[in-house]
Amino acid sequence: MLVRLLRERLAPYRTWLVAVVAFQFAGVLAMLYLPSLNARIIDEGVVAGDTALIWRLGSLMLAVSLLQVACAVAAAWYGSRTATAFGRDLRRDLFHRVGTFSAREVQDFGAPSLITRTTNDVQQVQMLVVMACLIAVSSPIMMVGGVAMALREDLGLGWVLAVVVPALFLSVGFVVSRMVPSFRAMQTRIDEVNRVLREQISGIRVVRAFVREPYERERFAVANDRLTDVAVTAGRWMATMFPLAMLVVNVSSVAVIWFGGHRVDDGQMGVGSLTAFLTYLMQILMSVMMATFMLMQVPRSAVCGDRIAEVLDTETSVAPPTDPVTPDPARRGWLDLEDVALTYPGADRPVLEGVSFSARPGTTVAVVGSTGAGKSTLVNLVPRLFDATGGVVRVGGVDVRRLDPDALWSQIGLVPQRAYLFSGTVRSNLLHGRPDATEEQLWAALEVAQAAAFVADLPEGLDAPVSQGGTNFSGGQRQRLAIARAVVRRPAVYLFDDAFSALDLATDARLRAALGPVTTDATVLVVAQRVSSIRDADLILVLEDGHVVGRGTHDELVAGCATYQEIVASQLTAEEAA
Known part of the structure; x- marks a missing residue:
């Protein structure tokens, strides 16, 4: 998934990537040319005492060095610009994708995980792009070019390269393979720490009110220790990589000097050629070590890329219509539910079943019932926070699943439960x-x-x-x-989901009286716990276990609905006292 993500998201920046490759290529060629010039100065200038040659080749070395610096700066500028733009676009697309999710998808991923994926995960992949621009291009060129130039200086020491380079690759590959599971577990445990911390910060007053600070400290410590353990494991493997690489580098340097010294003593190569060969060997091994930096980032970025792609590939269960329509202006404020049902995926029974009613502008429909009866779920079906699994919800005479989302939401004024x-x-x-x-x-x-x-x-x-x-x-x-x-x-439809629960009875009464003139041309759907808030409603629906067990006005339900009678009886004393 990481490769697909990079291929798709870096496509708009091909020009900048071409510039990175071009400047890196020119810079590496200049760097590879410098040891050869140095060898000529030693073997042809210093040994022969040719001062003019030394000045001429030295000036050329200075010019090549300046060219290499300029190319490195230009490549770094284009590379960092590409990576920054890539991260910006990826965060934007993630944010927009999450914005299209219904409540179901948000619950499936979880808010802490979505936050981590949009911030930390994007940052990890962006870091990989930076390192790829600065290292992935130059390292192969330097490695291949270094081998060619080293063999050009002396073919007899080529066996050192044939032994050292594969040994370094195998050792680094072994360590990286051990780091992949740790990085995968690390991202999951970062989510866990984020979730615990978010809960504790959001519920700090509850924690203090019930004196649960010690318990919450212990809960965070457990999550923190789990993250620390996997991070330490990954860090140990990471710490092993550099000493292992340096061991190979130092052993290879000793081998070149030892066997190269014998070849110089036998007159088979010059001192300058030996110096150049050693320099090329260091460049080859340094390119491998630079690639190691990127290989260390690849496992973690691969995990992050999978998590990002998972969000981007997830389609909302509340999909916009392919041929959207707009509400009928002549039916502004019409709200109709016909035999509506909703069953969550994997649930044993529906949350709502067989709910039907119609409301017209100037009327108020109230929904009451015990906790968990499905009142808020019913309200959430109107603005399509969820899609009904059965029946039809119509706003303005049109099925909400056929309405343009912006047109639907422009018709609705929602006051959520929280x-x-x-x-x-x-x-x-x-x-x-x-x-x-x-x-x-x-x-x-x-x-x-x-x-x-x-x-x-x-x-x-x-x-x-x-x-x-x-x-x-x-x-x-x-x-x-x-x-x-x-x-x-x-709006044309007001949705009040238990929106008056925190108000005292006097303020509640004044607010409902003030709402009357404002909502004469709109439909009002109210979810309430207090009977006093909905006793004047034109239609009251009584829900129990997702079914409508009573409908009518307050007086009709008091006379004929046992569930409503129980709700009224439980509140009667408190209301009379007020």
Whole structure:
């Protein structure tokens, strides 16, 4: 998968890669030419006392050295530019792909793993591209060219190369093969550490409230130790590689000097040729060691490439239609569910089954039921966070599976069960609902959501900062800001998924009264736990184990639905007391 990923993602940068190869080729040729010039200076200039030849060849060596430096700088510039652009594009494509995922795919991968794949994994593959541009091109050229130039200097010492180069390759290959499983396990355990750390940071108040710091420290220590163990194993193999390579280099140097010295003594080669041969041998072995750096990165990058490709190759289960249509303007706000069912993959029984109702603009449909009855799942089917496995969900008279996703979402104002705010300001969060909203429209939405008073009391007003998740606001304030974000959009269908649970009864009543005039031309679907929040709804659905066990108005259900009667009875005393 890594090869396919690199081939596809580096295709737009062929010109830069060609430049890298060209400059690396020129630079290596210049480097290979220098020892030969040095040998001529020693054998023809120094021995013969030809000062003019020494100056001429020395000047040529200086010019070749400057050319080699210029080529190396140019190759590094193009290589780093290619790798940086590659990493940028890969992170962008991963982000966009994750943005198309339904809730099912996000749950399958897990948020910590998706974060690691988009950051750490991309960085590892990007590092491989850098090393490939700087090393993978130059090392083979230097190795082959070095062997040719060394044999040109003296063929009699060629047997040293025939022994040393394969020995170095075999030793490095053995170590790299041992490192692959460790790197694969390392990425999985980085995910595990990321997951534990994310849970502890997100739930820090719960941890402190129940005095679970020692337990959480131990849980993190276990995950951290597991990562440390595999990292130490990989590090030990990595540490073995360099001494092993240096052993081969030093033994080969001694062999060249020993046997080459005898050949010089016998007059079979010159001192300059011996020096050049030794230099070429060092260049060959250094090229192998440079390739070793890249080979050390390949196993880990291969694992990361597989993980990245897995995300990029995953298609969302909520696929956009091939021939999308737009909602019928004459049926704006129409919401219809016909015999809807939903079964999760591998589940023994459906979460929802046989749910049907119709709602028109100006009406409110409420859904109540016990925990786990399927209320939030029902709401998530309308904006296609999941796709129904049975039946049809229609918005604006059109099956949501045939609607253009942007057209569908533009019709909906969703307030999720967990009110989430993005880091920024109050204004920027409200503009998520309607980017072109004016300040007057923002304040009007805040008035409806009963949030205008506390926002006006903030020193910066609409420009008051909001931390990640809105943690600098209380739960009730977050819910009201989330409701204002939906109201400012003025959608055709409002979806309130237990959006009033953090509000006191008085604020809840004022907010519902203010919503009435705003939603006269829209359909409202409300999931609620409190009967007081939905007693005035035009239609109330009572869910139990994914089935509709009651439907009607509040009075009708009180008279004829046992499940609804139990819900009302459980809340009656508290409501009367309030």
